[in-house]
Amino acid sequence: MKRWPSLRLVKPQSLSMARAKASKPHLVTSYFNELSVILKKYDLEGKGERIYNVDEVGFNCEHKPVKIVARKTLTRPQFIVTPRSSLTTLIACGNAAGECIPPFLVFKGKKNLDKFKDGAIPGTRVQMSDSGWSNSTIFEDFFKSHFTPFVDARREKGEKVILIYDGHTSHVPINVIKHAREHNIVLFLLPAHTSHFLQPLDVGVFSPLKSYYNVTCSRYLREHPGKVITRDLLTKLIGESYLRTVNKSNLQAGFRATGIHPFHPDKINAEEMCCPASLVNPSSKPEVGLTRDTTSDSEAAAFLIDRRPTPPSEDSAITRKRKFQPAGVAITETDVYHKILEANGVDPDDDDTFQAPEEIQPPKKGKCKKKDKNLMPESPNDFATPTAAPPQSEIPGTSGMNDSSQTRRKLVFREDAQSEDELEEDDESSNCCVCQASVPKQVDRTHVFILDWVKCDHCNHWVHLRYCCRWFRAPKSFDCPCCDES
Missing domain, CATH: 3.30.420.10 (Ribonuclease H-like superfamily/Ribonuclease H)
Known part of the structure; x- marks a missing residue:
């Protein structure tokens, strides 16, 4: 230089x-x-x-x-x-x-x-x-x-x-x-x-x-x-x-x-x-001022005139x-x-x-979606109504739930969610006609479990299927112990 x-x-x-x-x-x-x-x-x-x-x-x-x-x-x-x-x-x-x-x-x-x-x-x-x-x-x-x-x-x-x-x-x-x-x-x-x-x-x-x-x-x-x-x-x-x-x-x-x-x-x-500066027109003219130790301003301008960036x-x-x-x-x-x-x-x-549209955020990759805690029911009564899959065949399946009108399931909460006294205060008509309770005494109340029920064909009483009848699936026709004694 x-x-x-x-x-x-x-x-x-x-x-x-x-x-x-x-x-x-x-x-x-x-x-x-x-x-x-x-x-x-x-x-x-x-x-x-x-x-x-x-x-x-x-x-x-x-x-x-x-x-x-x-x-x-x-x-x-x-x-x-x-x-x-x-x-x-x-x-x-x-x-x-x-x-x-x-x-x-x-x-x-x-x-x-x-x-x-x-x-x-x-x-x-x-x-x-x-x-x-x-x-x-x-x-x-x-x-x-x-x-x-x-x-x-x-x-x-x-x-x-x-x-x-x-x-x-x-x-x-x-x-x-x-x-x-x-x-x-x-x-x-x-x-x-x-x-x-x-x-x-x-x-x-x-x-x-x-x-x-x-x-x-x-x-x-x-x-x-x-x-x-x-x-x-x-x-x-x-x-x-x-x-x-x-x-x-x-x-x-x-x-x-x-x-x-x-x-x-x-x-x-x-x-x-x-x-x-990276976009320069290439020059076809020979280099000037390269043979002397110094150059004038005019020669420098002539050297750069054709290298003007565009x-x-x-x-x-x-x-x-x-x-x-x-x-x-x-x-x-x-x-x-x-x-x-x-x-x-x-x-x-x-x-x-005019209402500005809400911004849609793209989903994040590589992360599992957390379960919604609000999906958990607030009380066991939310599951007290009969719920079962529609009948597929006259022959009972392995679950014993072939007739939704004759069977039902009830979710029982842990002891910290509902006390034993509160469970006993349920409607008497919804209790089992054998043990006279909504939850059998032999059940461990420290865990969440599901009770299977079966309905009598004559008196319409409900009975604990497994704990009071000793059955694992409901039969096609059922008589409760009250009807059998009569």
Whole structure:
């Protein structure tokens, strides 16, 4: 590089192909034009306290160790870290004036335990989800019960505020748009896959937030030898990092770098942001400046002129009809809102009747379904009615239950479920005509068992089939001992 004084080696930022294809200069220009119209329409230009941005970032118990001081002879220093755990999502929000909303955390799980709120900074809210990621239900709860009260307390009645964020499907439920329209909140979506250079929190806040989180975790492990970081501590550690990094200077720097406030679209160099370095036009010209120790700036420019990166081209042969997905527009505007309703099969003139469908969670693999405890009856009387399979043949089967009108079964509970006195208080007509009890005395009452009964053909008395008649299956015709004596 000594022969090229105007050039230097730099480490490029990782960029997915989806972001490379979506990051086009004309889309960025269209986004700033639309944003300028909305800011002027609602008198929001130069009013940073009414321009907000919200975004999500994930945290884990495993952190990246920070640099340490070591001897020169120590070539491979080590630092103990916590094993990777389930994801925890932070929903952060702030405005261009430098005010931040308290953190909104999403843990993986079902039950919202109090231990997840230990050490939280004032105003922090905690919610649970099946994956630890945010979803439409979580975002709706954040918007209605966390964001809106904070904004209403800091503006005059009737003033408009604008919320700029990415257009993920979980961020644009119809209920959120309706709530925003009712509370004078303008929802403005960024173009798809452009949050890495158009989202203020991504540009100016999340990088120092993650760095300070690593410092906080490293300090905790040094101060508590032999311990690891658990999910119970994340609220405290994230809250401490949130206070130190989601501050006025970082928020203002993020809005300033993205050209939102102050409004300067020229802050974004379209060619630099939208042209990844891995896509280069090969040059057929010979190399210049390779035979001398130094080169001039003009020769360096000539060397790079044909190696200018170009954005990837989309396959024009693939044409698919997709559902309307707004991007780079204000979705609370009436025309865009009506298009969203129509895309969801809702009549714009009758949108009050819309009910958001419940999210269907995919079944978890590799886990057996637990039995429902509610299937257990509350009392033995639930099984007192005759129950048996329909008759299949005139010849009695092995179970002896060939006639449902002549036989019945009764479930007897353990002693802790129903006492002996309670069993004796049953209706006398349902007792056995031999032992005059509903449960034989010789039965072990410490277990659950099933009693088989048989009905007399003449007096309609019921008798214990096994214990009082010494039979294991009911005959075709039966006379009870009372009828035999008579």
